[in-house]
Each structure stands twice: as structure tokens, then as C-alpha cells.
Amino acid sequence: QVQLVESGGGLVQAGGSLRLSCAASGRTRSGYSTGWFRQAPGKERDLVAAISGRGGRTYYADSVKGRFTISRDDAKNTVILQMNSLKPEDTAVYYCAADRDSGTYYVTVVRDEYDYWGQGTQVTVSS
Numbered sequence: 001q002v003q004l005v006e007s008g009g010g011l012v013q014a015g016g017s018l019r020l021s022c023a024a025s026g027r028t029r030s031g032y033s034t035g036w037f038r039q040a041p042g043k044e045r046d047l048v049a050a051i052s053g054r055g056g057r058t059y060y061a062d063s064v065k066g067r068f069t070i071s072r073d074d075a076k077n078t079v080i081l082q083m084n085s086l087k088p089e090d091t092a093v094y095y096c097a098a099d100r101d102s103g104t105y106y107v108t109v110v111r112d113e114y115d116y117w118g119q120g121t122q123v124t125v126s127s
Contacts, residue, residue, distance in 0.1 A: 002026045002116045004096050009121030012086055020081040022096030033102035034079045038092035047109055049081060055105040086125045093120040
């Protein structure tokens with residue numbers, strides 16, 4: 001089993017930045033495709049960004065391209081989501097997730113393919 005713990009959420013003004021971290025523990029291995037999702041009240045949980053296990057391949061939703069950056073530090077079993085130029089519409093609970101069956105260089109973009117989920121961290125952007 002793998003445990004994922006998010007941190008770094010909070011309240012920020014529009015235009016500001018936050019850095020979210022997803023720390024993995026348990027029976028981890030390098031090479032899981034990892035994604036960041038977000039869910040606003042009354043809306044579905046949508047993929048924001050994802051990164052392959054190796055090779056640095058990434059995916060970004062159109063709404064965050066140019067503003068968010070996903071990266072990983074395998075030595076620390078951590079995936080980072082750097083969020084800049086935040087907007088009120090970025091307000092949501094952010095979750096990280098890992099796909100245990102992903103190919104090493106594969107970026108998982110389908111929500112149902114993710115096997116492990118964190119508990120989420122709240123991000124609130126005020127106008």
C-alpha cells in the first residue's frame with residue numbers, strides 16, 4: 001500500500017503563488033505516474049497536471065498552462081505543483097494521486113486509472 005499526503009495549501013490573493021507537495025510513503029517505487037486533481041464545491045474532480053514516472057513527461061489542463069508547473073523529486077518521493085498567477089477560479093481542494101500500473105514514461109490522464117489518493121489540501125484564492 002502507498003500513502004500520499006498533500007501539503008502547502010492555504011489562502012492567497014489573486015496573482016499570488018502557492019507550492020503544493022505530495023509526499024509518498026509505504027510500498028513506493030520510483031516510476032509511478034502522478035497527478036494533481038482539484039475539486040470545487042458542486043463540481044467534478046478534474047485533472048490539473050500530471051507527470052510520468054521517469055522522463056519528465058507532463059500534462060497540463062488548458063486552464064493552468066503557463067501558470068502551473070509539476071515536477072518530481074524521486075530522492076524524496078515527492079511531487080511538487082508550483083502554482084503561480086493564481087485566480088479565484090483556482091479555488092478548490094487539491095488532491096494528488098498515483099497510478100501504480102503506469103508505464104515508466106507514461107502520463108496518466110484518466111482519473112479512473114489512478115489507484116492511490118491523498119486526502120486533499122484546500123486552496124483558496126481571494127479576489
